Amino acid sequence: MSGPADAWAQRAEGAKDRVRHVVALIVGWTVVALVTYVKSAGRSLFSLDKTLSWMPLWPDQNVESVGVIETGRLSLRQLTADDAEFILELLNESPFIQNIGDRGVRTRADAARYILNGPVASYEKHGFGLYLVELSASRAPIGICGLLKRDFLDDADIGFAFLQRFWSHGYAHEAASAVMEHGRNVLGLKRILAVTAPDNPSSIRLLGKIGLRFDKMIGMPGAEEPRRLFASDAQ
Numbered sequence: 001m002s003g004p005a006d007a008w009a010q011r012a013e014g015a016k017d018r019v020r021h022v023v024a025l026i027v028g029w030t031v032v033a034l035v036t037y038v039k040s041a042g043r044s045l046f047s048l049d050k051t052l053s054w055m056p057l058w059p060d061q062n063v064e065s066v067g068v069i070e071t072g073r074l075s076l077r078q079l080t081a082d083d084a085e086f087i088l089e090l091l092n093e094s095p096f097i098q099n100i101g102d103r104g105v106r107t108r109a110d111a112a113r114y115i116l117n118g119p120v121a122s123y124e125k126h127g128f129g130l131y132l133v134e135l136s137a138s139r140a141p142i143g144i145c146g147l148l149k150r151d152f153l154d155d156a157d158i159g160f161a162f163l164q165r166f167w168s169h170g171y172a173h174e175a176a177s178a179v180m181e182h183g184r185n186v187l188g189l190k191r192i193l194a195v196t197a198p199d200n201p202s203s204i205r206l207l208g209k210i211g212l213r214f215d216k217m218i219g220m221p222g223a224e225e226p227r228r229l230f231a232s233d234a235q
């Protein structure tokens, strides 16, 4: 015989079943997520690249990028380790290796180390460094441009390199002009230098456009052949 008490008991049993089902699902998905994470973290013990690829998942590793200069078409901002993929590509293009040098950056982990030990260390030590150049409209990274302070030179020098597919649009000129203005008006630099390989016509042409003149040939640590030194003094 079934009465209201039986119906209530059946409903209660049904509700318990549904709760058990939901708990089982939550436990199941948690286990799957944990196993996936542990497996990836385990692999990363043997590969710094994998470790870096997990870093953005950790909020305290996600460094905010700092904007520095805006031009008509471009945004220049501080590099962070999250830009490793782009730096890996740029530093392995043949014009970069030929005109600037082989930095030995072959993996994302190498690129992240390069960013942290180079540009980021320079921001902290000098208050400036090489910046990432992005197209303002799409935020696509296209090159690097900024100021460096080398131990063997008395003054800061301007540096730039762009991915080949973004050459001949005037982007390097636009970025370098803005960096010169920033150096003069924000950083108060009286003399700005540049160093090029002896035969780098596109770079030398650009330096002329932004007001640098050939000064002399110099030896550069780590470089076999002498380099051209250019200079520009504030009026």
Ligand SMILES: CC(C)(COP(=O)(O)OP(=O)(O)OC[C@H]1O[C@@H](n2cnc3c(N)ncnc32)[C@H](O)[C@@H]1OP(=O)(O)O)[C@@H](O)C(=O)NCCC(=O)NCCS
Pocket (backbone or CB within 6 Å): 095, 096, 099, 100, 159, 160, 161, 162, 163, 166, 167, 168, 169, 170, 171, 172, 173, 174, 195, 196, 197, 200, 202, 203, 205, 206
């Ligand atoms: C140096 C480097 C950045 C120069 O690149 P680039 O493309 O020649 O320079 P720009 O982006 O300023 O483009 C300039 C050209 O775009 C043309 N142009 C097209 N659209 C333009 C626009 N809207 N505004 C201005 N110029 C424009 C210019 O007429 C100019 O042509 P030209 O070279 O025939 O005179 C590039 O060769 C590079 O990255 N090289 C490898 C790294 C390197 O050597 N770095 C220097 C170390 S010292």
